[in-house]
Amino acid sequence: MKFKTKALLTAGLMTVASLSATVAQAVNLTMYYPVAVGGPVTKVIDDMVQKFQQENPDIKVEAVYAGNYTDTMTKAMTAMKGGQPPQLSVLFSTDLFTLMDEKAIVPIDEIPGADKDWLNSFYPAFMENGRVEGKTWSVPFQRSTIVLYYNKDAFKEAGLDPEKPPATWAEMVEMSKKLVKKDASGNVTRWGVEIPSTGYGYWMLQALAIQNGQKLMNEAGNQVSFNAPKTVEALQYWVDLAAKEGVMPKGAVEWGTLRTDFLEGKTAMMWHTTGNLTAVKEGARFDFGVAMLPAMERRGSPTGGGNFYVFKSASPEQQQAAVKFIRWMTAPERAAEWSIKTGYVAVTPAAYETDVMKNYVKDFPQAVVARDQLEHAVAELSVHDNGRIYKIVNDAVQAAVTGTQTPQEALDNAQKQSERVLSRYK
Amino acid sequence: MVSAVMSAAEPRAVRRKAWLTNVNAWLLLLPAVVLLTAFTHYPILATLYHSFFSLSRGGASEFVGLENYTYMLEDHVFWQVLRNNIVFAIATVPTSIALALLMAVWVDKKMTGRSFLRLAFFTPTVLPMIAVANIWLFFYTPNYGLLDQFLKSLGFAGHNWLGDPSTVMSCLAVMVVWKEAGFFMIFYLAALQTIPPELKEAAQVEGASRWYFFRRVTLPLLMPTTLFISINALINSFKLVDQLVIMTKGGPNNASSLLLYYIYEVAFTFQDTAFAATLTVTLITILAAVALTKFVYLDRRIHYQ
Numbered sequence: 001m002k003f004k005t006k007a008l009l010t011a012g013l014m015t016v017a018s019l020s021a022t023v024a025q026a027v028n029l030t031m032y033y034p035v036a037v038g039g040p041v042t043k044v045i046d047d048m049v050q051k052f053q054q055e056n057p058d059i060k061v062e063a064v065y066a067g068n069y070t071d072t073m074t075k076a077m078t079a080m081k082g083g084q085p086p087q088l089s090v091l092f093s094t095d096l097f098t099l100m101d102e103k104a105i106v107p108i109d110e111i112p113g114a115d116k117d118w119l120n121s122f123y124p125a126f127m128e129n130g131r132v133e134g135k136t137w138s139v140p141f142q143r144s145t146i147v148l149y150y151n152k153d154a155f156k157e158a159g160l161d162p163e164k165p166p167a168t169w170a171e172m173v174e175m176s177k178k179l180v181k182k183d184a185s186g187n188v189t190r191w192g193v194e195i196p197s198t199g200y201g202y203w204m205l206q207a208l209a210i211q212n213g214q215k216l217m218n219e220a221g222n223q224v225s226f227n228a229p230k231t232v233e234a235l236q237y238w239v240d241l242a243a244k245e246g247v248m249p250k251g252a253v254e255w256g257t258l259r260t261d262f263l264e265g266k267t268a269m270m271w272h273t274t275g276n277l278t279a280v281k282e283g284a285r286f287d288f289g290v291a292m293l294p295a296m297e298r299r300g301s302p303t304g305g306g307n308f309y310v311f312k313s314a315s316p317e318q319q320q321a322a323v324k325f326i327r328w329m330t331a332p333e334r335a336a337e338w339s340i341k342t343g344y345v346a347v348t349p350a351a352y353e354t355d356v357m358k359n360y361v362k363d364f365p366q367a368v369v370a371r372d373q374l375e376h377a378v379a380e381l382s383v384h385d386n387g388r389i390y391k392i393v394n395d396a397v398q399a400a401v402t403g404t405q406t407p408q409e410a411l412d413n414a415q416k417q418s419e420r421v422l423s424r425y426k
Numbered sequence: 427m428v429s430a431v432m433s434a435a436e437p438r439a440v441r442r443k444a445w446l447t448n449v450n451a452w453l454l455l456l457p458a459v460v461l462l463t464a465f466t467h468y469p470i471l472a473t474l475y476h477s478f479f480s481l482s483r484g485g486a487s488e489f490v491g492l493e494n495y496t497y498m499l500e501d502h503v504f505w506q507v508l509r510n511n512i513v514f515a516i517a518t519v520p521t522s523i524a525l526a527l528l529m530a531v532w533v534d535k536k537m538t539g540r541s542f543l544r545l546a547f548f549t550p551t552v553l554p555m556i557a558v559a560n561i562w563l564f565f566y567t568p569n570y571g572l573l574d575q576f577l578k579s580l581g582f583a584g585h586n587w588l589g590d591p592s593t594v595m596s597c598l599a600v601m602v603v604w605k606e607a608g609f610f611m612i613f614y615l616a617a618l619q620t621i622p623p624e625l626k627e628a629a630q631v632e633g634a635s636r637w638y639f640f641r642r643v644t645l646p647l648l649m650p651t652t653l654f655i656s657i658n659a660l661i662n663s664f665k666l667v668d669q670l671v672i673m674t675k676g677g678p679n680n681a682s683s684l685l686l687y688y689i690y691e692v693a694f695t696f697q698d699t700a701f702a703a704t705l706t707v708t709l710i711t712i713l714a715a716v717a718l719t720k721f722v723y724l725d726r727r728i729h730y731q
Contacts, residue, residue, distance in 0.1 A: 070695055073695075074694040074695055077694070077697055078694060098697070102697065185581055186583075187578070187582075187583045187584065188583075197589075197678070198589075198675070198677055198678070199675075249568065249586055250586065250590075251568075251586035251589035251590040251678070252586065252588075252589030252590075252677060252678040253586075253589065254567075254588075254589065257567060260570075261569065264569075264570065266569050266570075385696065387695045387696045387697070388695075388696045388698070391691065391695070391696070394677070395503075395677075395679045395680060396679075398677050398678035398679040399678075399679040401678075402589070402590060402591050402678050402679065402681075404591055404679055404681075405679075
């Protein structure tokens with residue numbers, strides 16, 4: 001009996017000792033990340049993490065795929081409230097105010113290892129959403145703009161120049177009308193253009209509003225202009241594509257299945273994130289082009305996508321390890337690789353100077369459209385209580401595109417509700 | 427002398443035995459009591475408590491009385507999801523019960539292929555809701571979904587079934603009825619088999635028609651089962667929201683959102699736990715009212731064998 005106790009005790013002590021030894025050896029990091037586009041993205045991330053660990057045996061990264069952006073935010077927040085937050089995460093660049101209000105994150109520029117030169121090496125347009133109160137809170141990773149994908153074969157068939165995508169709103173309507181195809185009984189077999197209205201409806205509305213010359217929010221993130229006349233006009237144009245011009249299907253257009261619609265030739269053009277570019281390239285059995293979004297008063301698209309955040313509850317060692325990991329993931333070669341494998345915009349100009357990227361772009365010039373659009377890009381809609389505001393705008397967009405409410409009614413409603421939510425932050 | 431000792435010892439022994447029985451009973455109840463208290467009663471009370479406090483985003487929460495409740499009454503999304511839920515219940519509960527009864531009566535007969543039919547009817551119940559939702563999502567997909575392909579082959583135009591607020595609720599209701607009816611059928615089937623065959627023979631001797639027998643004998647005898655099923659179906663119509671996560675996310679414009687899904691959104695997407703607690707209290711009140719109606723009112727009006 002005595003012997004047994006002793007043996008157990010020794011065994012226990014040894015386990016503790018070996019555990020603490022591994023702790024001393026490696027810093028463990030957990031990272032949540034979302035996937036919002038097609039293609040084997042989880043595998044790409046796993047491979048990158050694997051490589052990083054080989055080069056840095058003292059850091060262990062567990063990358064957890066957590067659903068779409070909203071799901072990932074939900075999981076990170078729930079884990080945090082349950083006392084088990086991840087040490088870093090890829091989340092919407094626009095979740096910043098919410099994360100700040102929850103006191104969940106630390107500014108990246110206050111962590112040793114994150115110097116000014118590095119933070120200034122990114123495209124400034126991608127840094128906009130991450131800089132508040134003079135601090136840099138996040139680092140761009142899977143960033144995008146919205147681009148117009150168009151089916152060149154369909155363009156030829158409709159007698160349009162396949163090298164001339166629509167450059168203005170009016171042109172898009174005009175061309176779409178020519179691209180619509182109907183069968184003998186009058187049912188549409190190919191639509192002119194589709195703009196997705198589920199999931200990220202606010203994003204598409206913002207793109208239209210920017211093009212119409214309207215900003216949707218202020219910099220402090222506590223004021224929105226959803227029912228400004230120009231925003232209403234923007235939504236009206238969108239709604240009219242289906243209701244008046246008959247070039248887009250009526251009702252909500254599903255974000256998730258739109259890529260399939262385009263690949264199946266059910267629509268000749270679609271607005272979608274550049275993050276889907278590689279998936280479209282792999283799946284298209286026809287010649288397709290990528291263009292900047294058409295202009296009304298100006299060209300424009302909100303930036304979009306996810307940034308790296310480091311959580312406050314991580315230990316100083318973990319925070320430093322996280323920065324090391326983030327630097328590795330966003331280094332030019334990796335940013336280039338990531339961009340090639342997904343279609344997301346590589347986050348630094350240096351990435352486009354790498355050989356691998358230069359070669360890729362030579363054969364596939366569509367890959368730089370989203371980057372070139374950056375000069376017209378505006379920071380994505382980002383305010384306090386962001387999840388709620390997104391839901392309010394998405395509801396308004398859906399109410400309008402399904403014809404339940406007029407754009408004016410829907411946006412008046414959204415404005416009223418948003419003001420009620422944001423009044424807490426003034 | 428002996429008898430006196432006996433009589434003195436007897437009550438003590440009886441008392442001791444009674445005490446032991448009591449302890450035994452409580453010990454048997456203990457696991458259930460602990461689990462129910464920890465995971466049902468305490469959370470309900472905690473939820474009620476939190477619904478009277480403001481949201482604490484990293485700061486301290488303060489007592490706000492009924493403010494969350496007034497906010498709820500002014501929240502038009504709340505009213506919409508409540509309305510949706512009632513419509514959803516009215517659409518799914520009677521239909522799935524009627525269908526379950528029909529199927530049960532059918533497969534209760536002696537005929538070839540009976541077990542196969544029973545299995546076929548029961549299969550949807552075995553599938554997880556997530557899988558079912560994904561299958562039906564494909565049915566309803568515009569253009570290349572099964573439903574649209576079928577309609578197109580008949581020369582009709584396709585329709586954006588889940589993207590249209592006027593059709594989305596019916597689409598979900600059809601799916602849920604398909605999924606639920608088989609489960610309820612099993613209860614009816616069991617109940618049908620407990621009805622004594624003498625009744626049928628007696629009715630035949632008396633010359634009652636089959637429909638008359640079904641209406642005046644079978645149906646009343648099935649009433650306890652019907653009650654049980656209807657309560658379950660009603661509660662399920664408030665409880666089942668898995669399909670929304672896969673198929674519509676409550677959209678378009680909340681047209682298919684249900685109360686429980688809205689609670690999930692408020693609690694986890696908006697991180698507004700105070701308001702979520704308020705909504706939860708409302709949901710619990712509704713479900714408690716349903717259960718109370720069963721126990722207090724309906725039970726007395728139903729004939730148990």
